[in-house]
Amino acid sequence: MSDVNVTKICCIGAGYVGGPTCAVIALKCPHIKVTIVDLNQARVDAWNSSDYNLPIYEPGLEQVVRETRGRNLFFSTDVDRGIQEADLIFVSVNTPTKKTGVGAGFAADLNFVEKATRRIAQIATSSKIVVEKSTVPCRTAESMRTILEANSKPGCHFDILSNPEFLAEGTAIADLLNPDRVLIGSLQTKAGKSACRSLCEVYANWVGLDHILTVGLWSSELSKLAANAMLAQRISSINALSAICEATGANIDEVAHAVGKDTRIGPKFLKVRSVGFGGSCFQKDILNLVYLSESLHLPEVAAYWRQVVEMNEYQKRRFTRRVVDTLFKTITGKKIAVLGFAFKADTGDTRESAAITLVKHFMEEKALISIYDPQVEHEQIWMDLQEAAPDYAPQQIKKQVQICPSAIDACHEAEAVVIATEWKEFRKLDWQAVYDNMSKPAFVFDGRLLVDADKLTKIGFKVEVIGRGAPGTEMTI
Numbered sequence: 029m030s031d032v033n034v035t036k037i038c039c040i041g042a043g044y045v046g047g048p049t050c051a052v053i054a055l056k057c058p059h060i061k062v063t064i065v066d067l068n069q070a071r072v073d074a075w076n077s078s079d080y081n082l083p084i085y086e087p088g089l090e091q092v093v094r095e096t097r098g099r100n101l102f103f104s105t106d107v108d109r110g111i112q113e114a115d116l117i118f119v120s121v122n123t124p125t126k127k128t129g130v131g132a133g134f135a136a137d138l139n140f141v142e143k144a145t146r147r148i149a150q151i152a153t154s155s156k157i158v159v160e161k162s163t164v165p166c167r168t169a170e171s172m173r174t175i176l177e178a179n180s181k182p183g184c185h186f187d188i189l190s191n192p193e194f195l196a197e198g199t200a201i202a203d204l205l206n207p208d209r210v211l212i213g214s215l216q217t218k219a220g221k222s223a224c225r226s227l228c229e230v231y232a233n234w235v236g237l238d239h240i241l242t243v244g245l246w247s248s249e250l251s252k253l254a255a256n257a258m259l260a261q262r263i264s265s266i267n268a269l270s271a272i273c274e275a276t277g278a279n280i281d282e283v284a285h286a287v288g289k290d291t292r293i294g295p296k297f298l299k300v301r302s303v304g305f306g307g308s309c310f311q312k313d314i315l316n317l318v319y320l321s322e323s324l325h326l327p328e329v330a331a332y333w334r335q336v337v338e339m340n341e342y343q344k345r346r347f348t349r350r351v352v353d354t355l356f357k358t359i360t361g362k363k364i365a366v367l368g369f370a371f372k373a374d375t376g377d378t379r380e381s382a383a384i385t386l387v388k389h390f391m392e393e394k395a396l397i398s399i400y401d402p403q404v405e406h407e408q409i410w411m412d413l414q415e416a417a418p419d420y421a422p423q424q425i426k427k428q429v430q431i432c433p434s435a436i437d438a439c440h441e442a443e444a445v446v447i448a449t450e451w452k453e454f455r456k457l458d459w460q461a462v463y464d465n466m467s468k469p470a471f472v473f474d475g476r477l478l479v480d481a482d483k484l485t486k487i488g489f490k491v492e493v494i495g496r497g498a499p500g501t502e503m504t505i
């Protein structure tokens with residue numbers, strides 16, 4: 029059997045993964061025509077917009093799209109044509125946590141993956157390599173294969189590969205250009221291995237072969253969940269230690285530095301850089317792993333991973349409690365400025381952002397909240413808050429919450445500033461001007477270890493930093 033020489037790629041799903049990933053493939057493989065398709069017309073229009081007002085904010089992305097769009101990169105809502113033309117199809121659709129039905133709150137909703145797979149089977153008139161790019165539970169490729177084989181046209185053969193994506197938002201382009209590893213899982217059959225070689229060829233245009241790992245299908249699927257679970261576990265571990273620091277006077281930065289110097293542990297992902305991790309992946313993928321463990325009758329394994337998410341919720345509750353306690357045990361009617369709403373800097377994405385939970389907690393305490401974020405659309409903030417607080421009427425939310433055009437505006441006459449996202453511009457803020465216009469005493473709660481606490485204290489602020497707390501100011505929950 030000869031390997032397929034890939035010349036046409038289709039990617040189903042023009043989101044945070046499909047868009048940047050396939051734009052970089054187009055950049056690095058000018059001989060391959062890459063078409064990214066999506067059912068969402070507005071999203072495709074934004075990708076095609078003449079002023080490059082792309083649907084997602086990601087440093088470096090616009091430059092890649094400028095170089096490739098119309099050359100060998102195309103965005104379209106014509107899903108069927110994309111499928112028809114391609115030798116290789118990435119399935120890069122969303123796999124959110126199920127909200128209702130069996131496994132609600134834990135299992136991944138595979139409806140979008142199944143719909144895309146059925147469409148491929150229905151439309152394809154020639155053989156295809158189908159690549160699972162979405163993050164899915166272990167053995168999803170088997171379901172995809174069953175669906176494809178049961179619905180394929182005579183003469184059409186489908187090979188399924190798993191090729192999970194490890195990019196992080198905010199650094200997606202750098203991660204894609206220089207990945208730690210590309211992981212490709214295939215069946216260990218002749219056809220499976222041949223398909224695997226075809227995809228390796230694509231990546232080999234810019235990734236060294238020593239960085240391309242080829243494994244079995246199920247190992248590949250599980251490795252993605254495992255990587256996210258272990259990254260999130262590190263954050264929950266350090267957050268748990270930050271609670272001990274705050275109660276004892278130890279400094280979490282010093283502890284993390286000392287621990288990370290052990291080469292077996294290493295320094296990365298040991299930063300208490302957040303009031304709990306956010307983003308569309310960590311929580312979803314761990315809950316997915318919990319569900320998988322329970323389905324496999326492994327309750328102890330499920331409980332182990334569930335605790336990582338529970339610790340994250342505790343971290344957010346603890347932070348709110350610290351704000352309330354410090355502000356003389358009540359924030360009712362007080363103005364709290366929340367700087368940052370995205371789940372991390374350099375993205376406009378708010379999915380599972382810790383800021384949403386904090387603002388909801390502040391609303392429940394009847395505070396008045398002013399929010400500023402340099403990238404998040406106002407409409408998105410209103411939608412997130414309404415979804416987080418369904419019992420609040422929209423007018424009630426708007427009575428308590430105000431979205432501001434700048435950080436200075438948000439902080440005007442506030443009693444406290446809460447730094448929820450580590451945007452660089454907050455570090456460079458004219459903190460003297462912020463102080464002059466705030467109610468006194470003026471508090472800053474740095475949830476991201478972003479600002480120079482000593483400098484702010486000299487200005488007159490009372491600064492509370494996550495993971496640090498002198499004895500006597502310890503918190504209890």
Ligand SMILES: NC(=O)c1ccc[n+]([C@@H]2O[C@H](COP(=O)([O-])OP(=O)(O)OC[C@H]3O[C@@H](n4cnc5c(N)ncnc54)[C@H](O)[C@@H]3O)[C@@H](O)[C@H]2O)c1
Binds near residue numbers: 040046123140144197
């Ligand atoms: N966001 C990340 O940083 C990241 C990183 C690695 C892996 N992942 C995984 O990648 C997958 C995609 O994530 P995302 O953040 O890009 O999601 P997303 O919601 O941004 O994009 C998914 C897109 O797929 C489209 N879509 C859904 N069903 C479709 C269909 N049948 N036909 C055509 N288009 C369809 C949606 O309209 C949407 O635009 C998920 O499984 C996620 O867990 C995400």
Ligand SMILES: O=c1ccn([C@@H]2O[C@H](COP(=O)(O)OP(=O)(O)O[C@H]3O[C@H](CO)[C@@H](O)[C@H](O)[C@H]3O)[C@@H](O)[C@H]2O)c(=O)[nH]1
Binds near residue numbers: 193194196304306310
């Ligand atoms: O030391 C750290 C590092 C991160 N975070 C927080 O963790 C969350 C996730 O951050 P990050 O991992 O940088 O961004 P994501 O885009 O969510 O990327 C994760 O999720 C993706 C989707 O699966 C994977 O592809 C990536 O490898 C994985 O890092 C954010 O809220 C961060 O603020 C911390 O609190 N402390």
